[in-house]
Amino acid sequence: MVKAILSIIIILSASFIGYILSYKYVQRPRQIKHLFLSLQLLETEILYLLTPLPQALKKVGGKSSMELNRIFTEASELLEKKDGFCIEDAWRQSVEKHYHFTSLTEEDKEALIDFGMSLGTVDRDHQLKNFHFIYGQLKKQQQSAEELRSKNERMYRSLGVLLGVAIVILFL
Amino acid sequence: MDGSGNINFLKKTSSDHLPRKEILDALPLHLRELIQGLPSSLWNSMEEIRLRTNQPLLIHSLNKDIFVYSNGGIGSEISKAYVVTKLDLEKTFQLVTDYSVYALEEDIKKGFITIRGGHRVGISGRTVMNGSAIKTIKDISGLNIRISRQKIGISDAYMEHIVASNNIFRNTLIVSPPQCGKTTLLRDMVRNLSNGMIKRGFQGFKVGVVDERSEICGTYQGIPQNDIGIRTDILDACPKAEGIMMLIRSMSPQIIATDEIGKLDDVLAIEEALNAGVKVLTTVHGHSLDEVSKRPNLRKMMEENIFERIIILSNQPRVGTIQSILDGKTKVPLL
Known part of the structure; x- marks a missing residue:
């Protein structure tokens, strides 16, 4: 009886570990999609409503998904403090600080930071180009994230379960 | 007030x-x-x-x-x-x-x-x-x-020269070289005209300001940063000639104030405003009345004596000194 319960616990926890390992692969494409949406909001604010950047970032932050909103709101706060931050630094600092709490990869982070380099400092035509550029990048990233997900999600999950079963068999 | x-x-x-x-x-x-x-x-x-x-x-x-x-x-x-x-x-x-x-x-x-x-x-x-x-x-x-500094009250002493006792404003032209405080004076006059001065015996006028270079009101994100009075409507960053016509059509101003006229379009719009029964307060670059009268675009307007008061500014002994106030028709100094 005890043996049976222990075996079940082992199998369950092993599959749970597998689930956790697969988690970031499931989350990343979803978050890239959210990032895409947030950036589209920012585009509207900048190109059509001509909202000043700090307010625009704050608004977008308020409407973004939980994982991403800090990236926008913190950048906005840094700029609004008027501590002499330039946009590039404020954006970089905020992205570096908060991307750890997302499932985005180093690559995604670099793309975001590059995007921040010409945010706000150029005229509307160039802003538009900048937005289209990052959209293109994000699309590619999303595709690769999707591929990784389909490969790894099932692998990690089944690996977890199988590992659990293997441990149980070994101990039996 | x-x-x-x-x-x-x-x-x-x-x-x-x-x-x-x-x-x-x-x-x-x-x-x-x-x-x-x-x-x-x-x-x-x-x-x-x-x-x-x-x-x-x-x-x-x-x-x-x-x-x-x-x-x-x-x-x-x-x-x-x-x-x-x-x-x-x-x-x-x-x-x-x-x-x-x-x-x-x-x-x-x-x-x-x-x-x-x-x-x-x-x-x-x-x-x-x-x-x-x-x-x-x-x-x-x-x-x-x-750095813009609003000097509240600098025009108080001169208001009686530009507003007649029965609450009638006299068309006024401020002549000044650059950097002598002409916009500052204009702004304060707008404030006084708009608020009215009960002590000096006139009530507030509806003032329309065409602020082509955002200098008079200093509008930042739609809010005037200077006190320009309670009855003032502002067209910010609007070309003067068009702005004057827009105000006449839509805001029914009693006085239109604008800065630095010089182009022919501005002069035509001002004449149009006068024909519509609106009074005008404006400024022009120049060191003296003669100099202004010789400018081709302004000559006709000056000959017609449409301005009833002409204020000449200088920076001697300091910025914003009112050198003289002339009667527009007789060119007799009142001050």
């Missing part, structure tokens, strides 16, 4: 308002540190802060240029002066545009932007053309932060 309790006008209504914070906010950190420590007498008289790439940081005050030294001191020795870098200019530009060049494209085309507090920042650099029109300015090489 001096309008001092009016919260719609940010801060500036109080006479002890210091533009210090607004100016410091527009500068990057290390420039802020240099300028922060300046003596308050200089802060009070400062007119311009000049930033030019690879040139010394200059402050213009009381018709003098003052160098700001790298150690935070001030003086007239050029060798000790802090040299402004290209990076300084770029950072300042980001701060004065509130990180939003895209939102201020129209202003940048005209060569200046207005920041919080109504101060104006002039821009020079390399212009990018689109056909025959200026598209934008890039490679910013010079910024000129012009």
Whole structure:
């Protein structure tokens, strides 16, 4: 009886570990999609409503998904403090600080930071180009994230379960 | 009714308002540190802060240029002066545009932007053309932060000359060389006309201001940063000739105020306004009445004697001195 319960616990926890390992692969494409949406909001604010950047970032932050909103709101706060931050630094600092709490990869982070380099400092035509550029990048990233997900999600999950079963068999 | 309790006008209504914070906010950190420590007498008289790439940081005050030294001191020795870098200019530009060049494209085309507090920042650099029109300015090489100070009450003593006793405003022209305080005087007159002065026996007029260069009201994000009175409607950044017609059609002003007329279109619009029964308060660049009368676009208007009062300003002994007030028809000095 005890043996049976222990075996079940082992199998369950092993599959749970597998689930956790697969988690970031499931989350990343979803978050890239959210990032895409947030950036589209920012585009509207900048190109059509001509909202000043700090307010625009704050608004977008308020409407973004939980994982991403800090990236926008913190950048906005840094700029609004008027501590002499330039946009590039404020954006970089905020992205570096908060991307750890997302499932985005180093690559995604670099793309975001590059995007921040010409945010706000150029005229509307160039802003538009900048937005289209990052959209293109994000699309590619999303595709690769999707591929990784389909490969790894099932692998990690089944690996977890199988590992659990293997441990149980070994101990039996 | 001096309008001092009016919260719609940010801060500036109080006479002890210091533009210090607004100016410091527009500068990057290390420039802020240099300028922060300046003596308050200089802060009070400062007119311009000049930033030019690879040139010394200059402050213009009381018709003098003052160098700001790298150690935070001030003086007239050029060798000790802090040299402004290209990076300084770029950072300042980001701060004065509130990180939003895209939102201020129209202003940048005209060569200046207005920041919080109504101060104006002039821009020079390399212009990018689109056909025959200026598209934008890039490679910013010079910024000129012009500190705007509203001098509330400077026109009080002269109001009786421009408003007749039975509540009738007289068309008025202010003639002044540049940098003599003509806009400051105009702004204060607008405030007084709009609020009315019961003590001097006239009630408030509906005043329409066409503020082509955002100088009179200093509008920042739609809110006038200067106290320009309770009955004032503003068309900000609007070309004068069109703005005058728009105001007549839509806002039924009793007085239209505008700054620096000179173009033929402006003159025609002013005549149109007078025909519509609207009174006009305006300014023009010039050292004397003769000089103004000789300008081809203005000659006809001056010959017709449409202005009932002409105020001549000078900067002697100091900026904003009213040299004389003339009767428009007889050209007899009243003051």
